[in-house]
Amino acid sequence: MHGMINRAIQCFMRDTYGVHVWEKVAQNADLGFDNFEAMLSYPDQITLDVLGRAARQLHKPVETFLEDLGTYLVSHPNVEAIRRLLRFGGENFTEFLYSLNDLEGRARLALPDLDMPSLRVEHVEDGTFRLSCSSAMPGFGYAMVGVMRAMADDYGALVFLEHQGWMDSGEEVITINLLETAYAEGRAFELSERIGGDV
Amino acid sequence: MSSFEFDPSALIAFMPMSLVFDNAGVITFVGPTLAKLRPAQDMIGRPVTEVFTIRDNGRGSGDDPIPLGTKLYLNFQSGISTPLKGMAAAIPAAKVNILNLSFGISIVDAVANYRLTAGDFAHTDLAIEMLYLVEAKSAVLEETKQLNARLQGAKVAAEEQAFTDTLTGLKNRRAMDHVLARMLRSSVPFALMHLDLDYFKSVNDTLGHAAGDAVLQQVARILSEETRTDDMVARVGGDEFILIFNKIVEHDHLYHLAARIITRLEEPVPYEETECRISGSIGITTTDFYDHPDADRMIHDADLALYSSKYDGRGRATVFDPLVHDGNVGELPAVQVGR
Numbered sequence: 213m214h215g216m217i218n219r220a221i222q223c224f225m226r227d228t229y230g231v232h233v234w235e236k237v238a239q240n241a242d243l244g245f246d247n248f249e250a251m252l253s254y255p256d257q258i259t260l261d262v263l264g265r266a267a268r269q270l271h272k273p274v275e276t277f278l279e280d281l282g283t284y285l286v287s288h289p290n291v292e293a294i295r296r297l298l299r300f301g302g303e304n305f306t307e308f309l310y311s312l313n314d315l316e317g318r319a320r321l322a323l324p325d326l327d328m329p330s331l332r333v334e335h336v337e338d339g340t341f342r343l344s345c346s347s348a349m350p351g352f353g354y355a356m357v358g359v360m361r362a363m364a365d366d367y368g369a370l371v372f373l374e375h376q377g378w379m380d381s382g383e384e385v386i387t388i389n390l391l392e393t394a395y396a397e398g399r400a401f402e403l404s405e406r407i408g409g410d411v
Numbered sequence: 412m413s414s415f416e417f418d419p420s421a422l423i424a425f426m427p428m429s430l431v432f433d434n435a436g437v438i439t440f441v442g443p444t445l446a447k448l449r450p451a452q453d454m455i456g457r458p459v460t461e462v463f464t465i466r467d468n469g470r471g472s473g474d475d476p477i478p479l480g481t482k483l484y485l486n487f488q489s490g491i492s493t494p495l496k497g498m499a500a501a502i503p504a505a506k507v508n509i510l511n512l513s514f515g516i517s518i519v520d521a522v523a524n525y526r527l528t529a530g531d532f533a534h535t536d537l538a539i540e541m542l543y544l545v546e547a548k549s550a551v552l553e554e555t556k557q558l559n560a561r562l563q564g565a566k567v568a569a570e571e572q573a574f575t576d577t578l579t580g581l582k583n584r585r586a587m588d589h590v591l592a593r594m595l596r597s598s599v600p601f602a603l604m605h606l607d608l609d610y611f612k613s614v615n616d617t618l619g620h621a622a623g624d625a626v627l628q629q630v631a632r633i634l635s636e637e638t639r640t641d642d643m644v645a646r647v648g649g650d651e652f653i654l655i656f657n658k659i660v661e662h663d664h665l666y667h668l669a670a671r672i673i674t675r676l677e678e679p680v681p682y683e684e685t686e687c688r689i690s691g692s693i694g695i696t697t698t699d700f701y702d703h704p705d706a707d708r709m710i711h712d713a714d715l716a717l718y719s720s721k722y723d724g725r726g727r728a729t730v731f732d733p734l735v736h737d738g739n740v741g742e743l744p745a746v747q748v749g750r
Contacts (some may be wrong), residue, residue, distance in 0.1 A: 216554075249561075250554040293550040300543040303529050321540075322547030403542055404523035 213349065214326045218248040222260060223291065233269060253325070256348060263351075275375075282358020287366040290393060297322075298363060299401045304393055305369035307387045309333050309341055309360075325345045331356070341388040346381070353384030360388065361398045367400025417505030427533060429511040432459050436476045441702060441741045444513060444531040448493065448521075463495075464488060477510065485512065491524055495516055514538065519545055571685065576646040576661040579631035587645035587653055595698075600660045602697040604669065606634075608650035608676070609690040622682045626689060633675045637668065653710070660697040662730050669728035670691045677726070685716035692720035693728035698734060712736065 225234040238246060241261045241341075244247040248254065257402025267274040288293045299320050312331045327343040331348030336342050343360070344352050364371040379385060419431045419440040421663040428445035436458045441451040451567050454462050460476050463485040467478045477483075486492040498513040501508045514521045518538055521527065532538045560645070570577070574586035588638035594601055608630065613625035626651070634644045634652060643655040659665060672691065694717025698704040715736040724731075 249558055251551075251558045293546065297543060297547055297550075299541060300546075301530075318540075318543060318547075321544050322551055402526065403528060403539075404519070404526070405546060406523045407526060 213253060213254055213256050214323070215248055215250045215252040216323065216326060217349070218254055218259055218262070221259070221266070221287060222248050224281045224288075225266060227288055227290055228284060229270065230257040236360070237262060237265045237269050240269070259349065263379065276353055277352050278354035279358040282360075283362045285355075286359055286362035289368075295363075297370070298359070298400070298407065299366065300403075304369040305364055305371070305390065308363055308367060309343075309388065309390075309400065312343065321409035329356075336387070339390045341390065342382045343386045343388060344375060344379075345386075346383045350382075351384075353386055355388055356384075360386070363366070365396075365398050367393075368396040368399075369393050370395035417502060417507055419507075419509075422509065425533060425535075426511045427531060428513060429509055430454065430459070432477070434506055434508070436460060438462065439507065447525050447527065449487065449490070449532060450625055462488060472501050477508070479508070480680040483510075489595055491548070493521055493524065506741060516711050518542065563667045572632060579627055581634070581647050581652070582643060582651070584645065584647045586656075587643065587647060588706070590643050590645075590655065591709075594655065594657070595704055595706060602656040602659050602665050603709045603713050604654040604656065604692050604696055604728075605694045605710070605717045606652040606672070607653065607693075607721070609721075611650040611691055613690060614687045618682060618687060619687065622687055625682050625685050626680050629680045629690075630691075635673065637672050637675070642707040648739055653713075654664060660699045662695075665695050665697070666728060669695065673726060675727065690723075693727050694712050694720055694731065695719065695728060696731040700731065722742075 222234055222238075225237060235246070240399070250403060263274055263277065267277045270277065272280075285291055286298065299310070301308045301314075302317075303327065306328070310333055312333045315331055316328045319326050327348055329345045329352050331343060331345045334342050334344075343353075345356055345358065347353075353375055357375055360371070361373055369390060370392040374387050374389075375385060376385040382386070417431075422429055422431075423442055425440045429442045430438055431440035431553065432438050437456050438457055439461055441454050445454075447453075449462070456576070456673075459465070463548070465477060466484040467481050479501055481498070483497040483499065484491045485495040485497050496514065497510055497512040499510040508527055513536075516696045518541055518659050521544060522538075522691055525681075529539055574582055574589070576583045584686055591603075608626075611623065611626065614626055630652070631644070631646070634654065637655060641657045643657075645653050647653050656665070656668065659668070673693065676689060676691045679688050692713065694713040696709050696712040696716060698709075699710070712731040716731040719729040719736070721726045
């Protein structure tokens with residue numbers, strides 16, 4: 213798994229639960245190092261070990277852990293860059309949803325070796341969308357639920373999200389009910405980083 | 412020719428950064444994104460060439476002030492100059508011309524200066540992808556920079572803990588301190604030889620550091636060959652070396668070893684078109700001089716003997732003599748061997 217993803221898991225634990233929780237997980241998973249490096253690659257098994265140990269350490273199901281991780285990636289100031297890159301997807305939540313179809317390609321522009329999950333967004337019926345994702349990391353769909361929930365807040369949209377579990381092909385499916393596109397104010401977004409996101 | 416009514420608003424979706432000008436070169440219409448850069452009413456009715464400075468590659472066609480069908484480079488005449496790329500084309504039936512503009516590489520500044528949003532760009536425009544890429548690459552570069560800084564720190568730390576001199580492959584001062592302490596603890600007799608290269612500085616100064624490095628590597632080779640496996644050679648300064656000879660304390664034997672080393676050091680080292688010539692001065696002491704041999708004392712005494720060698724003309728070795736060196740450094744001749 214790309215170091216960027218491992219690093220994100222580490223930062224999530226550090227920023228949310230404190231550095232000692234991360235240290236304990238790193239110890240239990242027998243990493244042999246203190247920190248993931250975002251620009252190095254690690255065997256997939258290491259990521260799975262860390263996720264398992266982390267969930268156990270925090271007494272939560274892995275699914276919940278991943279969903280919280282997704283929320284963190286979009287809403288925590290330490291990883292503001294990710295939120296900004298996702299906001300480039302479109303001017304409202306509907307455009308953002310459709311931009312997920314391009315996310316794999318966009319990610320590859322920046323990091324050609326980042327093994328991003330393939331995402332497919334379809335419109336099912338009025339206000340209902342379906343997101344399917346297939347990934348080397350099982351449970352990635354739960355992280356996407358967290359990401360989409362936080363992005364809905366970011367855009368000020370009101371949504372209802374439901375993880376529908378795995379399909380036989382290994383794909384994960386999430387249904388998205390977009391109840392209202394302009395439910396709340398949302399956070400401002402400027403194309404230029406210099407002007408800043410919150411004006 | 413039938414009359415043809417031209418409605419520029421149809422162009423807006425395709426080209427929000429365009430303007431329309433008549434055959435006299437006067438602006439008659441301004442696209443909505445361009446109007447975010449300068450108010451439309453400030454441009455409409457004025458000649459294009461008054462609003463912009465225009466440069467082309469000299470391949471334009473037409474008699475108009477604005478060359479048609481070629482790449483144009485434009486800047487605003489007043490305010491933030493904002494370099495733009497553009498191209499103009501005529502629509503003869505409507506007797507108008509269209510000038511379409513784009514930011515090119517000024518996109519990042521322009522978006523900040525004029526607070527543009529995604530809606531200001533045509534759906535076919537790659538501007539948003541460009542901005543996305545700039546930010547993504549900056550974020551990735553920042554991570555890479557941090558990784559490099561951490562690796563650099565780790566490298567410095569590793570070097571500090573290392574026992575090897577990276578240029579010559581010999582042991583370094585830290586390693587020498589360890590070996591010396593260990594040998595003193597085990598009470599084996601040994602000799603400590605302090606070698607300082609002569610004329611090395613002039614090699615460095617006249618032929619450069621690369622020549623100096625070549626000489627140092629040759630010196631390291633000689634010293635390694637002239638010592639046994641249970642002896643030790645360390646580079647302890649720029650051109651200073653300490654050699655420890657295990658279980659050799661007889662002065663004649665040591666003089667012989669030192670003379671061999673000096674003779675070999677004086678062999679010219681070929682470097683590019685020329686030759687480097689150096690020599691070496693040596694000071695020697697042995698554990699036999701002391702009731703309780705001590706590292707600092709031995710190094711100090713070898714230094715005193717080395718000083719005598721330098722004082723007496725370099726290219727020679729001196730064995731420490733308590734009678735001569737304690738207090739009367741260099742004033743009395745020490746026992747020496749010449750070249």
